[in-house]
Amino acid sequence: MPATMTTTSALQSVLARQGHDGTRLMQILRETQEALGWLSPPVLTEIARDIGWPRARVESTAGFYSFFHTRPLGRYRVLWSDNITDRMLGNIDLMQAMCEKLWLEPGRVSEDGLVSVDTTSCTGMCDQGPALLVNYRAVTRMTPRRVEAMVDLIRAETPVAAWPAEWFAVEDNIRRKDILLGNALVPGEALAAALERGAAAMLDEIKRSGLRGRGGAGFGTGLKWEACRDAMGEAHYVICNADEGEPGTFKDRVLLTRYADLVFEGMTIAGHVVGAKKGLLYLRGEYRYLLEPLESVLAARRAAGLLGGNILGQPFDFDIEVHLGAGAYICGEESALIESLEGKPGRPRIRPPFPVTHGYLGQPTTVNNVETLAAACLVAKHGGEWYSKVGTTKSAGSKILSVSGDVERPGIYEYPFGVTVQQVLNDAGIEGCTQAVQVSGPSGVTLGQNELERRIAFEDIPTAGALMVFDCTRDMFEVARNFAHFFAHESCGFCTPCRVGTTVVARLMDKLATGHGSPYDIDEMFKMHRLMQGASHCGLGNSACNPMFDTLNKFRPAYERRLKSLDYEPAFDLDAALSQARQMTGRDDAAAHLANVEES
Amino acid sequence: MTDNTLPTCLIDGEEVPFTPGQTLIQAATAAGKYIPHLCWHPDFAAHGSCKICTVKADGRFGAACTIEARAGMTVENRTTELDDKRRTLLQLLFVEGNHFCPSCEKSGNCLLQATAYEVGMMSPHFDHFYPDRPVDASHPDVLLDFNRCIMCELCVRASRDVDGKNIFALSGRGIKSHLIVNSESGRIKDTDFSAGDRAAEVCPVGVILKKRVGFAVPIGGRKYDVSPVSAQVGAQAPTREEA
Known part of the structure; x- marks a missing residue:
C-alpha cells in the first residue's frame, strides 16, 4: 500500500537521523508526528522495535506529553493559550467564535477530521496575546478578524506555511536594558576571557560573583558547578533549562531570540569549568519556531571555532544540541527535564542523589537556567567582583522581568536586583489602580496593593521573573481558579497528593464559581493546601495551592460573595438535574420547578 | 533483638x-x-x-x-497529624478510582482497604471521580480490572526487574495517568504475560486477578480479616495459595 510505504519511509528517515537511539525518543516522536500527523499504534510499535525498547515504554512517553497524540486530532490543530493574561485579553470569546464558525466543540475533532480546537497552558506570549498554537506554531495577537480569516484558511485547507507571515511575528518588546541586555560582547569574547582564566580560576570568579540560579530557586551557580566538576563520572554534561513554562514568564524566549550566542557561550564556559564535552539545551515545545534559528546560531559558532574540537585553538572540545520538549510544565523541574532528555515521561526523580552527581544518563550534570548561563558570560568578561557590585548583598547582578497584564507597556524589563515592584509598575505604565501583582507565576506569590514596595531579590521575593498585573476591575477568584486548573492539567501524576489533590482543588474552585460553595469548601481548600504542601513529591505539588492560599488570605471577599450559604452546600443541584426531565417532557410550567414545589 | x-x-x-x-x-x-x-x-x-x-x-x-x-x-x-494526612491521601485514592469493596474479589486481601481500616477511614469524604476504566478480560488466566489501580507501579517494577518482560507501564499524565500493557492492541492477551509471573502476584489492590480461583477463601477469613495490617509487619502481600 502506497500510504504505508510513505509512512515507513518517513519513519525510517526520522529513525536514521536520530541514530535509532532511545534516549532521543522525544525527538523521534516529534519528528515522526510532524511527518505523519499523529502517532498511530503501528508507528509506536515500529519505533519501539527500532530503538529496542519495550513498546509500553514508548507508549508511556507518547502518552505523557500534551503535544504528542496517539489518536488523530485533525490536520489543523488549534490550541489557544489559556493563561490568565490571555483570558484578560478575551481568548475564550475568540475561541468560542472560532468554534462556532467551524461548527465545533472545544476539545473535539471535526467530523471530517479536518480540525480540532482546544486550550493549552501558557505559550509564553503574555505580552502579545491572545496567543495560540496552530500545528504547534506560535501565533500572537489574535483578533476577531484574524479568527475569521484563520477559519477561512482552515476550511480552504491552505497549508500553515502559506498563512500570513505577520500572524507568526513574535515581538521582543525589550523595554529596559541593564548590564545583561545592554552588554556589548561579541561572540567569543567572553569565552576567550574564560579560557584565558582557566577552568579553576573561572569557577572562582563565578563563586566570587555571587551569581545565583535565575530559575527562581536561587541556588549558587558556583557551588553547583563546583559540585558537578568534583563529581566522578564517565562524562559530564551541561544542560540549559529553556523549558520556560511558568505562566507569565517569557524572558528566556527573548534571550534565545536576540541573545542566543550569549546563552550558548555561557553553556560553553560552564562546559569548560565542569569538564563537559556536551551541552544540551532543552527548549519548550511551545518555542518550536526557535529551533531552526538556534541551530543556525550553533552552526555559525562551529564555523567560527567557538564550538566543536579545539575551541579557540585550545585543547577543549564542546558541542551543543537543542532538544525540544512537547508540552509539559513539569519538565522545568530539573530531574524531570533530565528524564525527558532521556526519552522518558517527565516525572521528577527521587532526590538525593542530585543531578550534579547523578544527572543525564546517570552522569554528573549541571542544569542551569537560560538567564544564569547568559549572565555567566558577563562574569567571564568583567570578573566576579565587578558583577557582585551590581544588585543587593545576597542577590548579585540583574534580573530580567517578564511583565504582562494590566500595564501600558508589557514586555521585558531588566533591573539590578533590589528594584521594588512599584518601580517596575511605574516604568511599565499603570492606568487606574492596581489590585494585585502575581510574582513568579502561579507557583509564586500574590501581592496585594499594600505590598508593592517589596523588592525583587532573594532577600525578599525570589522569582524567575514573571510579573502579572491585575487592575481593580479584575476578579482575583477567577485568577486563582485559572491557576488551579493550570496545576491540575500540569501535574505529572506521579504522587497521590498532587495527582488527585490538584483536581480536587480545581473542582472545589469550580463549585464556588457556579455558586454552590460554602465556608465548608473554603476549609477544604486549606486542608488540601496543608496536605499538598508537605506530602508532595516535588515543587509543583508543594506550591500548587499557593495562589488559592494567597488570594483567600488577601482577597477573601472575592470568594465570599460566591458562597451560597453559611452551611454545607452539595455540588449536586437537584433543580438543575431536573432540567433534563423538563426538556424531555416539554414541561416548563411553574410546578415543574423545585422552588415552587417547596413553596406550595 | x-x-x-x-x-x-x-x-x-x-x-x-x-x-x-x-x-x-x-x-x-x-x-x-x-x-x-x-x-x-x-x-x-x-x-x-x-x-x-x-x-x-x-x-x-x-x-x-x-x-x-x-x-x-x-x-x-x-501521630494524629500524620494519620490525618494518610487518611486524606487514602480518601483521594478511593475517589480517584472505582473501589467497590463489597463486590471486590480482593476484599480482605487488599492493602488499600486494610490501610484505610488501619487509619480509621470511615468514608471517602470527597466526591467520586467515577473514571471510565474498562476491564481487560482477554487473557486466558488473568483478569485486569483497572478500576482499582492506584498507580503504585509495583507490577511495572516486578515485570521489568524480576520477570524481565516489561508487560506494564504508566502512561498519560496527571489525573489521566493509567496503566497500559505492552501490546499494540492494548490487550493483555497479546503480551507474553503469564499467571506465573511475579507481576501477577504483586498488586496490592485488585487490578491483577487470577481467573477461576475467585473467593477460594471466603470473605471473613482472609489475610487482613484475621488481623490488621499493622500486626503483620514483614509479611508480604498474600500469594494466591494463602488467599
Whole structure:
C-alpha cells in the first residue's frame, strides 16, 4: 500500500537521523508526528522495535506529553493559550467564535477530521496575546478578524506555511536594558576571557560573583558547578533549562531570540569549568519556531571555532544540541527535564542523589537556567567582583522581568536586583489602580496593593521573573481558579497528593464559581493546601495551592460573595438535574420547578 | 533483638537500629514497626509515589521509603497529624478510582482497604471521580480490572526487574495517568504475560486477578480479616495459595 510505504519511509528517515537511539525518543516522536500527523499504534510499535525498547515504554512517553497524540486530532490543530493574561485579553470569546464558525466543540475533532480546537497552558506570549498554537506554531495577537480569516484558511485547507507571515511575528518588546541586555560582547569574547582564566580560576570568579540560579530557586551557580566538576563520572554534561513554562514568564524566549550566542557561550564556559564535552539545551515545545534559528546560531559558532574540537585553538572540545520538549510544565523541574532528555515521561526523580552527581544518563550534570548561563558570560568578561557590585548583598547582578497584564507597556524589563515592584509598575505604565501583582507565576506569590514596595531579590521575593498585573476591575477568584486548573492539567501524576489533590482543588474552585460553595469548601481548600504542601513529591505539588492560599488570605471577599450559604452546600443541584426531565417532557410550567414545589 | 553495635534512630520515641544505607521504612520493618505504605515493597527499589509512608523526620515531612535513616534522627510516624494526612491521601485514592469493596474479589486481601481500616477511614469524604476504566478480560488466566489501580507501579517494577518482560507501564499524565500493557492492541492477551509471573502476584489492590480461583477463601477469613495490617509487619502481600 502506497500510504504505508510513505509512512515507513518517513519513519525510517526520522529513525536514521536520530541514530535509532532511545534516549532521543522525544525527538523521534516529534519528528515522526510532524511527518505523519499523529502517532498511530503501528508507528509506536515500529519505533519501539527500532530503538529496542519495550513498546509500553514508548507508549508511556507518547502518552505523557500534551503535544504528542496517539489518536488523530485533525490536520489543523488549534490550541489557544489559556493563561490568565490571555483570558484578560478575551481568548475564550475568540475561541468560542472560532468554534462556532467551524461548527465545533472545544476539545473535539471535526467530523471530517479536518480540525480540532482546544486550550493549552501558557505559550509564553503574555505580552502579545491572545496567543495560540496552530500545528504547534506560535501565533500572537489574535483578533476577531484574524479568527475569521484563520477559519477561512482552515476550511480552504491552505497549508500553515502559506498563512500570513505577520500572524507568526513574535515581538521582543525589550523595554529596559541593564548590564545583561545592554552588554556589548561579541561572540567569543567572553569565552576567550574564560579560557584565558582557566577552568579553576573561572569557577572562582563565578563563586566570587555571587551569581545565583535565575530559575527562581536561587541556588549558587558556583557551588553547583563546583559540585558537578568534583563529581566522578564517565562524562559530564551541561544542560540549559529553556523549558520556560511558568505562566507569565517569557524572558528566556527573548534571550534565545536576540541573545542566543550569549546563552550558548555561557553553556560553553560552564562546559569548560565542569569538564563537559556536551551541552544540551532543552527548549519548550511551545518555542518550536526557535529551533531552526538556534541551530543556525550553533552552526555559525562551529564555523567560527567557538564550538566543536579545539575551541579557540585550545585543547577543549564542546558541542551543543537543542532538544525540544512537547508540552509539559513539569519538565522545568530539573530531574524531570533530565528524564525527558532521556526519552522518558517527565516525572521528577527521587532526590538525593542530585543531578550534579547523578544527572543525564546517570552522569554528573549541571542544569542551569537560560538567564544564569547568559549572565555567566558577563562574569567571564568583567570578573566576579565587578558583577557582585551590581544588585543587593545576597542577590548579585540583574534580573530580567517578564511583565504582562494590566500595564501600558508589557514586555521585558531588566533591573539590578533590589528594584521594588512599584518601580517596575511605574516604568511599565499603570492606568487606574492596581489590585494585585502575581510574582513568579502561579507557583509564586500574590501581592496585594499594600505590598508593592517589596523588592525583587532573594532577600525578599525570589522569582524567575514573571510579573502579572491585575487592575481593580479584575476578579482575583477567577485568577486563582485559572491557576488551579493550570496545576491540575500540569501535574505529572506521579504522587497521590498532587495527582488527585490538584483536581480536587480545581473542582472545589469550580463549585464556588457556579455558586454552590460554602465556608465548608473554603476549609477544604486549606486542608488540601496543608496536605499538598508537605506530602508532595516535588515543587509543583508543594506550591500548587499557593495562589488559592494567597488570594483567600488577601482577597477573601472575592470568594465570599460566591458562597451560597453559611452551611454545607452539595455540588449536586437537584433543580438543575431536573432540567433534563423538563426538556424531555416539554414541561416548563411553574410546578415543574423545585422552588415552587417547596413553596406550595 | 537489638544489635548494640548498630546506630539507632528514634521512631515514635522508640529506638530503632539500622544498618547504614537503610531507609526509615526498611529499618522500621526490620524492627517489626509498622509504617503505613502502599507503593513500597521490601523486594523492590523504593518508588516514593503513594506518599502514605509520609513521616516527619527531624521536623520535616518526607516519604519514609526514600529517607535514609541517620543516627539520632527523630521520626514521628503514627501521630494524629500524620494519620490525618494518610487518611486524606487514602480518601483521594478511593475517589480517584472505582473501589467497590463489597463486590471486590480482593476484599480482605487488599492493602488499600486494610490501610484505610488501619487509619480509621470511615468514608471517602470527597466526591467520586467515577473514571471510565474498562476491564481487560482477554487473557486466558488473568483478569485486569483497572478500576482499582492506584498507580503504585509495583507490577511495572516486578515485570521489568524480576520477570524481565516489561508487560506494564504508566502512561498519560496527571489525573489521566493509567496503566497500559505492552501490546499494540492494548490487550493483555497479546503480551507474553503469564499467571506465573511475579507481576501477577504483586498488586496490592485488585487490578491483577487470577481467573477461576475467585473467593477460594471466603470473605471473613482472609489475610487482613484475621488481623490488621499493622500486626503483620514483614509479611508480604498474600500469594494466591494463602488467599
